């Protein structure tokens with residue numbers, strides 16, 4: 290596979306200034322993305338994992354420019370789309386789509402399947418009438434749904450069927466890049482398998498590039514070529530799925546995360562690293578390495594100096610003082 | 619073998635709704651021994667939560683238990699009156715839920731809530747209740763128990779709230795803990811903490827646990843025995859190793875094959891065609907037959923009864939193993 294970048298982020302920051310008094314006594318500023326730089330290559334699936342609130346959804350939404358970044362660059366086919374406004378962004382929109390976690394809330398209950406799926410076509414193309422219906426049927430066929438459901442309503446479908454429809458809608462404009470934000474988390478395992486197979490099939494047929502967000506490590510392992518591990522708004526490790534899952538993880542957080550997932554096959558079980566404490570409050574991140582208060586191997590420097598994401602081996606990046614050349618004092 | 623602490627026998631629960639009668643639980647049977655962790659696993663809507671609630675006499679309106687027995691220490695809980703159930707609930711049998719914040723009142727401190735519950739179930743004064751609560755917090759690994767006692771629920775993370783709920787159950791002397799998806803809303807690193815905690819409690823205090831989950835990995839790592847539910851009844855049950863590694867029921871096999879696992883990487887996953895039946899419109903015969911790759915004529919007509927497969931209590935409800943199916 291030739292490796293041309295499709296999407297790149299450079300020093301991407303997203304700071305939410307919240308008005309709510311949820312974190313009293315603390316500054317109401319959340320660094321949801323704290324300098325994220327990564328490259329997503331054409332036709333690959335980049336998995337994103339990390340604990341609740343670490344910024345996965347924000348990363349996906351910011352890359353798609355559904356929300357504006359606070360600073361940094363977002364390159365789509367080499368063009369920086371970060372500074373674009375609504376109008377200049379429009380030609381890029383059709384190339385980048387998103388599928389969300391909850392299929393039940395992704396559809397307007399008053400709209401027929403046809404109206405929902407055709408919505409992006411009406412907004413971005415001049416397809417109308419029979420040709421519009423024909424395209425909608427074609428999309429249904431691509432996601433394995435019968436064409437005769439065009440005039441039915443969302444409540445008539447199961448979660449798995451709705452997620453197929455959400456994928457059909459995302460495909461409507463022949464996008465190049467799709468952000469899949471926990472697309473199977475609300476589904477039963479027997480149905481999850483159908484959707485994962487569908488996504489892989491579509492990727493092969495239509496040459497799609499995916500950013501696949503999930504907290505389910507086994508799903509991410511199955512579908513991803515490479516995996517980015519996030520902690521508190523930053524990427525702490527990035528490598529191939531094979532490396533990370535075959536014992537090659539380098540960052541202490543990644544190691545703990547991978548060891549925490551319950552495993553069915555006893556011969557695949559690893560020794561569990563149980564992290565003490567709780568994930569930190571993103572409105573009040575610890576100094577130095579954000580992970581240091583929970584890190585089982587932290588040394589002095591960790592609480593003082595923020596480690597940077599370095600390429601430790603070819604194709605393998607990690608941000609930890611104890612990894613690679615920057616060994617702690 | 620010891621007497622079971624809890625046994626649910628041929629339980630039926632239905633909901634009369636405007637859309638029709640929902641048959642939520644249809645002949646559910648399983649038992650839990652003292653000091654055992656029993657996993658009740660199955661897909662969304664198969665009746666796990668409703669069964670757990672029935673044990674506490676808390677089936678929500680418009681649901682009703684229409685048949686069956688729920689024996690706790692040999693006594694049928696379904697025949698207890700309201701006052702007796704109130705005494706058992708939160709006392710000898712406690713329940714923790716997926717969303718701990720929903721079980722904690724936001725306007726009272728954690729300490730005042732736990733003290734009240736302890737005093738409802740044990741004859742102690744305020745100071746003793748406080749001491750028991752602090753000891754409970756300590757036992758579940760909460761840092762700085764005195765601070766937690768004074769805290770309001772929103773000041774604690776989800777994982778800490780779940781620990782508080784477990785501490786509450788222990789402090790009031792629970793023998794049976796019903797944990798309904800206790801880690802589903804938590805991150806995996808926190809899930810690992812809570813599951814380790816449940817395991818320790820069972821070992822240290824001999825608490826029995828009914829662990830309701832849809833995660834077979836959680837079952838594999840924490841449960842002694844497991845029951846796989848489908849459409850309101852158990853299709854396969856037995857020691858965890860038997861059910862997960864020598865599964866016999868086509869549904870159990872389908873579930874395990876649908877899970878992404880390292881050995882499946884790069885291949886298409888097996889999926890079970892169709893979707894789970896609605897309790898409004900259950901198929902006759904075996905509830906799994908419309909999706910079953912091995913369906914036979916008899917499956918469409920007769921519901922298979924559990925067949926015992928071995929001496930360790932591996933049972934399966936499927937005509938591939940039933941006497942009727944062999945003819």
Ligand SMILES: Nc1ncnc2c1ncn2[C@@H]1O[C@H](COP(=O)(O)OP(=O)(O)OP(=O)(O)O)[C@@H](O)[C@H]1O
Nearest residue numbers: 305307319321340341342343344345346347348571
């Ligand atoms: N619109 C918003 N306003 C204020 N804060 C926000 C907003 N959206 C997200 N955040 C905060 O930004 C941080 C990252 O949130 P995000 O939703 O990206 O996390 P996530 O990794 O997707 O989590 P999850 O696994 O729970 O979906 C969190 O602390 C969150 O509270």
Ligand SMILES: Nc1ncnc2c1ncn2[C@@H]1O[C@H](COP(=O)(O)OP(=O)(O)OP(=O)(O)O)[C@@H](O)[C@H]1O
Nearest residue numbers: 633640642661662663664665666667668678679897
């Ligand atoms: N209040 C209610 N009114 C009507 N039907 C109900 C009610 N509560 C539950 N049911 C039905 O009972 C059945 C079993 O529900 P239950 O909540 O026990 O499922 P579950 O196995 O716990 O699923 P999940 O994994 O989604 O939590 C479902 O079909 C559900 O629709």
Ligand code: SF4
Nearest residue numbers: 904907910917936937
């Ligand atoms: S009883 Fe029949 S339909 Fe049901 S699981 Fe067994 S073989 Fe399949």
Ligand SMILES: [Mg+2]
Nearest residue numbers: 345346347470
């Ligand atoms: Mg998210």
Ligand SMILES: [Mg+2]
Nearest residue numbers: 666667668798
């Ligand atoms: Mg439930």
